[in-house]
Amino acid sequence: MPITVKVKKVPEKEAAIVKVGGQVHLLEAKEVENRLEDVIRQGGHNLILDMSGVNFIASDGLGMLIKVRGDTRSQGGTLKLVHPQLQVLGIFRTTRLTKLFDIYPTTEDALASL
Amino acid sequence: MVEGICDMELREIVVPSEVSAVEQAENLVLGALTEQGWDEEDLFSIRLALEEAITNAIKHGNKLDGSKKVIVRFGSDSTKLMIQVEDEGNGFDPTSVPDPTAEENLERESGRGLLLMRYYMDGLEYNPKGNCVTMVKALK
Numbered sequence: 001m002p003i004t005v006k007v008k009k010v011p012e013k014e015a016a017i018v019k020v021g022g023q024v025h026l027l028e029a030k031e032v033e034n035r036l037e038d039v040i041r042q043g044g045h046n047l048i049l050d051m052s053g054v055n056f057i058a059s060d061g062l063g064m065l066i067k068v069r070g071d072t073r074s075q076g077g078t079l080k081l082v083h084p085q086l087q088v089l090g091i092f093r094t095t096r097l098t099k100l101f102d103i104y105p106t107t108e109d110a111l112a113s114l
Numbered sequence: 115m116v117e118g119i120c121d122m123e124l125r126e127i128v129v130p131s132e133v134s135a136v137e138q139a140e141n142l143v144l145g146a147l148t149e150q151g152w153d154e155e156d157l158f159s160i161r162l163a164l165e166e167a168i169t170n171a172i173k174h175g176n177k178l179d180g181s182k183k184v185i186v187r188f189g190s191d192s193t194k195l196m197i198q199v200e201d202e203g204n205g206f207d208p209t210s211v212p213d214p215t216a217e218e219n220l221e222r223e224s225g226r227g228l229l230l231m232r233y234y235m236d237g238l239e240y241n242p243k244g245n246c247v248t249m250v251k252a253l254k
Binding site: 056 | 133137140155161165166169214220221222223224227229230233
């Protein structure tokens, strides 16, 4: 099933809001990583990832998010996650990645935190 | 823990060691379950555990060797589903996998598959060689 990735830049915050939709399986995890790396390279080192449209993610997807988090941090930026669906949030809780990631209810909340 | 599977009639899928084959295998198994009364939450859990098991088999077991296959067997009765995933690798010791929820491991990019399989299924057992995992999910 194809995923969707939509990017909206917020230059005044050196940020980009990226909305991902669909199921993030093994292949899609790599595709999302490539798109996010492009956004970081183009100056959006504060990444706000809207996950409200993601209805599946597995450990490769989690690994991808950890890598991207590291990439934003090495550029002096940050990665913030927004509104993961309940089952996806459950995976973050099970793996204790809620300790690693800042998770916000809305993109506005995430932007305001920058 | 993983009891009663000998009486089940099992279906078998042979999966090539390619990452593109993981989702196809999942869809075959999940497609066969949708008419058996499993709810969305169960199907999510089963898909997740299956993805982790097949991914482990292809990447870590068969080491992406195109000449090697992964065999997925599955079957169910009125109380449970059983899934078995076997690769052609040398096997591993599941007790040697570090706890990915430990503070010092949280930033590791891999190593969470086994934890998720255990958490989202009701029973999990490796064969002594460590190249075949059997997972059970109880029908609510």
